[in-house]
Amino acid sequence: MGQNSSQDSKMTCPVRVIVVGAGCRGEIYSQYASIHPERAKVVGVADPRKFARTKLQEQHKIEDENIFEDWHSMVEREKFADAVLICTPDRLHKEPAMAFAKKGYHVLLEKPMATTAEDCTAIVEACTQSGVMLSVGHVLRYDPVIHKIKELIDAGVIGDVIHIQHLEPVGFYHFAHSFVRGSWRNEAESSFALLAKSCHDIDLIHHWAGARRCVKVSSFGSLSHFTKINKPTGAADRCLDCSVERDCPYSARKIYMDRVKQGHTGWPVSVICPNSFPDIESVTEALRNGPYGRCVYECDNDVCSNQVVNMEFEGGVTAAFSMVAFTEEICQRKTTISGSKGELSCNGHEVRVFDFLTERATKHTADKNTPKQFGMIGHGGADYYLMDAFISAVANNDPSLIRSGPEETLHSHLLVFEAERSRLESRVVYPGDTSHS
Known part of the structure; x- marks a missing residue:
């Protein structure tokens, strides 16, 4: 996809992009402009953290007048770019998304769209009424x-x-990093785990089910293991002070410090030092005083570590989704789709189709020409293809290039909220059917 779309817009000027939220996602998405300067140019950034916005400014040679601590000041300016990348924390998505849409900016919005169904709907309405394109960061849709x-x-x-069967293995240390110690650990501060982590997956299932509407959903899940009752005897509140840390697979020393010693300064180490480059000194300081040095059994985490969602779509199509923290593989999804003529399975690397008539299996692969900057930072390089599609859509004024557009993404988000309602209320939920409420 990337090759063709690049050729499509070679005759146009680079798409001018501004970044709201210069953290991990904002930095990753904006790397596209470094790889394809003829297609995209980052011309502004807003972030309250000086280190983050300065880092992006230096990477993209952004003029001082286009650097902002607060996005409100940015949106009050006369429109000076074509599109905005909104990569703020989950709970801070709605306001900037609506404000920039109303100003006429095309919007790439990091997932989840927002943390309530009402806010998701409001964002879609704002983009539709303003006549701007909306692309939601469901990067897996773009994975070849x-x-x-x-x-x-x-x-x-x-x-x-x-029938669709889909597994998301979050990964034991990924979950400890993001959902026990990190930014998505507490629902009141971010959102529930199914929305924060698995709206990708519900979106894929919804996508694979085609135009069928989900008519029933049920869900079960809980927080397992990462609770005070499971704290080992003799364990301290912080890993650097802990006498039993060596025997703990979730040790912060093991997850962060050992990686830095091996020369690894990318995710997750880069996350724990938001105001400096990660080295032994800054990582030690972060673990001694910051949230990532806490014992996993002494955090204020409350989001599910394991959850299942069962869905029935129109026509009797069923789907079963599982999200679990305690896995060796990190986010390497596994999918099996049963059809009337064959079975399709995917391990994240290739697709295998078994034909019931011939009883033969065929393997399918997809070409990935992912620049190494994107291939090393998760999602199998899909971040690159998401950005490629969005920039192409803006350059060519062609929203059909966006695979995660407003209406379908809204429907899959609403399904996530219905699944969580089922879990909380311990009952089957009938989406859109008020007679069962």
Whole structure:
């Protein structure tokens, strides 16, 4: 996809982009402009943290007058770019998304869209009424291997879709980093785990089910293991002071300090030192005084570590989704789709189709020409393809290039909220059917 879309817009000027939220996601997405300066140029940044915004300013040679501590000051300016990348914390998505849309900026909004169904709906309405494009950061939609699944389904290679089984293995230290010690640990401060982590996956299932509406959903889940009752005898409140830390797989010393000693300064180490480059000194300081040095059994975390969601779509298509923290693999999704003529399975690297008539299996791969800057930072390089599609859509004024557009993304988000309602209320929820409420 990247190659063709690059050629499509070679005759136009680079798309001018501003970044609201210069953290991990903002920095990753804006790297696209460094790789393709002829296609995109970062011309402004807003972030309350001086280190983060200065880092982005230096990377993209942004003029001083376009550097802002607060996005409000940025949006009050006369429109000076074509598009905005909104990569603020989850609870701070709605206000800037609506404000920039109303100002006429095309919007790439990091997932989840917002933390309530009402706010998600309001964002879509604002973008639609303003006539601007909205792309939500469901990067897996743009992963060439995962996109191959949809192509094969649409080509009819497994006949009618009957059942979808999908697993997200979060990864033992990833969960400890992000959902026990980190920014997504506490629902009141961010959002519930199914929305923060797995709206990707519910979106994919919704996508694979086609135009069918989900008619029933049920969900179960809880916070397991990472609670005070499971704190080992003799453990301290911080890993650097702990006498039993060596025997703990979730030790902050093991997850962060050992990586820095091996020369690894990317994720997750980069996250714990937001105001400096991660080295032994800054990491030690962060673990001694910051949230990432806390014992995993002494945090204020309350989000689910394991959850299942069962769905029934129109026509009797069923789907089962599992999210679990305690896995070796990190976010390497596994999918099996059962059809009337065959079975499709994907391990994240390739797609295998077994044909019931011939009883033969065929393997399908997808070309990935991902620049190494994107290939090393998760999502299998899909961040690159998301940005490529968004920049192409803006350059060519063609919203059809966006695979995660407003209406379908809103529907999949609403399904996530219904699934969580099922978990909290311990009952089957019938989306859109008020007679069962």
